[in-house]
Amino acid sequence: MTDLIITNAVVVTADGANTLLEKGGVAVSNGKITHIASAETLAAMEGQAKRVIDASGMLLMPGLINTHCHAADSLFRGLVEDLKLEPWLQTVWKAEAAILNPQTTHLGSVLGFAELLLGGVTTVMDMFWYPSETVRAARDVGVRVSTGGIFFDYPGVNGQSQVQREAIAEAFFEEFGNVDDVFPAVLPHGTYTVSPEHLKIAHAIAEKHGGLFCTHVAETAAERTDIETRYGRPVVQHLEQHGLINQRSVFAHCVHLDDAEIEILARRGATVSHNPMSNLKLASGFARVPDMLKAGINVTLGTDGAISGNDLDMWMALRLAATVHKAVARDAEVVTTREALAMVTINGAKALNAADRIGSLEVGKLADMVLLDLKRPHAVPMFDPLTHLVYSTAKSDVRHVFLGGEQVVRDGALTRLDIADTLDQVQALVPRIKASIA
Incomplete structure (x- = not known):
């Protein structure tokens, strides 16, 4: 059973050949990438997947x-x-x-x-x-x-x-x-x-x-x-x-x-x-x-x-x-x-001596991945996905993030914790921080 399939994305693997897929995605099991394939190939696997994400209008890349x-x-x-x-x-x-x-x-x-x-x-x-x-x-x-x-x-x-x-x-x-x-x-x-x-x-x-x-x-x-x-x-x-x-x-x-x-x-x-x-x-x-x-x-x-x-x-x-x-x-x-x-x-x-585990989307590597929103004025037209990533992408374009296949950011929000409490605690420290250099 496949844990996760992400499909219909523009895929930038960042591998040695800078492999690109215009419409494809990945399959993930036990935290690792098992397939990198076209949307057509992945469609045949969807019935055996616990979760399928339709990433139409998004770009998939390594974290x-x-x-x-x-x-x-x-x-x-x-x-x-x-x-x-x-x-x-x-x-x-x-x-x-x-x-x-x-x-x-x-x-x-x-x-x-x-x-x-x-x-x-x-x-x-x-x-x-x-x-x-x-x-x-x-x-x-x-x-x-x-x-x-x-x-x-x-x-x-x-x-x-x-x-x-x-x-x-x-x-x-x-x-x-x-x-x-x-x-x-x-x-x-x-x-x-x-x-x-x-x-x-x-x-x-x-x-x-x-x-x-x-x-x-x-x-x-x-x-x-x-x-x-x-x-x-x-x-x-x-x-x-x-x-x-x-x-x-x-x-x-x-x-x-x-x-x-x-x-x-x-x-x-x-x-x-x-x-x-x-x-x-x-x-x-x-x-x-x-x-x-x-x-x-x-x-x-x-x-x-x-x-x-x-x-x-x-x-x-x-x-x-x-x-x-x-x-x-x-x-x-x-x-x-x-x-x-x-x-x-x-x-x-x-x-980090970890090129065998992270840094690109390749079969066998940990599924550390980012989905970027391409339905933005600054992403249209996109003649070259690599050029878009280097010269046009902003951190606000990040919609979903996965760590070892676990979704740790969903629609621009953290999934493991509510950041509001952290923000309140930091804000409460501000008077002390200001006084520290007075």
Whole structure:
């Protein structure tokens, strides 16, 4: 018996061949895709299906993958404005220290993940202080998450010692190392906040468990100068010097890289998480994305936190990634439509070492899927579905979202929880949040 059939949709599989179906869909059993076929083929199977969705006037695609986020920072949306990263961070950390604990981290994470899921994001790599609460929030909402132990050389929000941070990182792998909805990682904040010694410890824990290693890299010119002054080499070379780059490395931002650093990332098989909205708003600069793509680096997309970009809109990130670099290079041929779409789908899956499970609609993969409404003025006419996705789609077009075949968004509303209570709780925190930076 088939659990679910979605039919009569325009289908963008985002597979290696960018297979398209003008009128077709998928069949799902036990959370996985069993068939990708034309509507005619699927019609013969409908009698054996528990549920059939007629997706006429919709586009079916894989769920989006956000490879860099701080979901709980949604609590501080719009709080700190018009500053560059370094002074901005000082105010952000002050607010976080005053407000965050396990309970408020869970609350903010629910808020952030709800926004992401309603916008079609089904998997998020999230760096935040209480990773177990991040997982709990992701499960409450209905997204997969990559997270884990945080490393930071100062007391930070939670006042933990280095020994405690190491223990939490180890324990996270023990608890979440064998589940489908969590991709465990170790996430030191950055080379300017974590010493080489502690970076190596974090990396060793990730390597021991076959996990991911994620950190902020070369986000600003000031960061690059700081690391060069301290250690005599730029950020990526600093990481390379200590053996911290491999195929399970996910490096956020990578705005200020030289040719040698791009070559290192390509040679080591690392992933770059490009965050164009955050980089623009914080005046960090323009990452050399065309050069990275040319070098063969796996480039993915992230929103960063809502405190730096004000929302968690992966469609905006996608459109910016596809357009900004054309203007910077003065070359309309850089960052093609297919390259941009891959950044939010299969490249994201590769970054999480999960391309065999997510990132495209293919038989045997988890049924993480999005249905977009095409009955909108900005969707007509649609000569090329890929072009529509990259340049025209908005998060408000998302109608239905499925995680492993379970419908977690129905007609633009979450199915696992009523978000109204979360919104009320966040609103009640506003006076305290305002006072935290007064």
